[in-house]
Amino acid sequence: KNEVEQSPQNLTAQEGEFITINCSYSVGISALHWLQQHPGGGIVSLFMLSSGKKKHGRLIATINIQEKHSSLHITASHPRDSAVYICAVTFFFPSQKLVFGQGTRLTINP
Amino acid sequence: NAGVTQTPKFQVLKTGQSMTLQCAQDMNHEYMSWYRQDPGMGLRLIHYSVGAGITDQGEVPNGYNVSRSTTEDFPLRLLSAAPSQTSVYFCASTLSRGRDNEQFFGPGTRLTVL
Numbered sequence: 096k097n098e099v100e101q102s103p104q105n106l107t108a109q110e111g112e113f114i115t116i117n118c119s120y121s122v123g124i125s126a127l128h129w130l131q132q133h134p135g136g137g138i139v140s141l142f143m144l145s146s147g148k149k150k151h152g153r154l155i156a157t158i159n160i161q162e163k164h165s166s167l168h169i170t171a172s173h174p175r176d177s178a179v180y181i182c183a184v185t186f187f188f189p190s191q192k193l194v195f196g197q198g199t200r201l202t203i204n205p
Numbered sequence: 206n207a208g209v210t211q212t213p214k215f216q217v218l219k220t221g222q223s224m225t226l227q228c229a230q231d232m233n234h235e236y237m238s239w240y241r242q243d244p245g246m247g248l249r250l251i252h253y254s255v256g257a258g259i260t261d262q263g264e265v266p267n268g269y270n271v272s273r274s275t276t277e278d279f280p281l282r283l284l285s286a287a288p289s290q291t292s293v294y295f296c297a298s299t300l301s302r303g304r305d306n307e308q309f310f311g312p313g314t315r316l317t318v319l
Contacts, residue, residue, distance in 0.1 A: 195247035
């Protein structure tokens with residue numbers, strides 16, 4: 096079964112801390128997406144990657160294809176980073192549909 | 206561009222009522238999809254479309270119908286609403302299926318079925 100697992104499910108940290116959210120998947124993928132959802136809000140795409148590393152501002156996403164693992168890092172975290180972060184993957188088989196993890200709820204306290 | 210738009214934002218239905226959730230995108234995207242989001246579960250695919258006139262079922266299609274008469278619009282119909290369909294519904298689009306393109310999501314519709 097094609098599965099996506101995220102950890103931790105919940106994460107609370109103090110402003111300024113370095114944050115890491117992990118995502119593991121079961122079989123080969125063509126792409127991995129990191130999404131952000133603020134409370135009561137819509138879903139925004141942060142990154143799409145199939146290899147290596149991408150950086151946007153204080154956000155960094157990495158993927159290790161051999162380990163079937165990706166991480167999302169937030170440097171110098173801020174209360175406005177508080178949101179649910181969702182990992183989603185496109186598996187090679189049986190189709191190109193997205194499969195989502197359950198999300199990680201991040202709370203950054205001032 | 207308005208991106209992906211959804212209406213309504215909130216809706217309360219009684220069991221047995223029918224309604225249509227509207228979704229539209231102005232980015233000329235081929236691939237559109239509907240998801241539902243429930244507490245403790247990841248987003249689950251209801252139906253999707255790879256282009257005008259072509260739709261297919263996702264993971265949880267029962268109780269829902271879709272059609273795609275134009276590239277822009279992808280409405281989701283609840284035929285006879287049930288309390289189990291209480292959820293937040295998201296419409297999404299991407300440039301095309303089979304290529305790894307950025308996903309764009311609508312703002313969501315929060316549906317309560319009494």
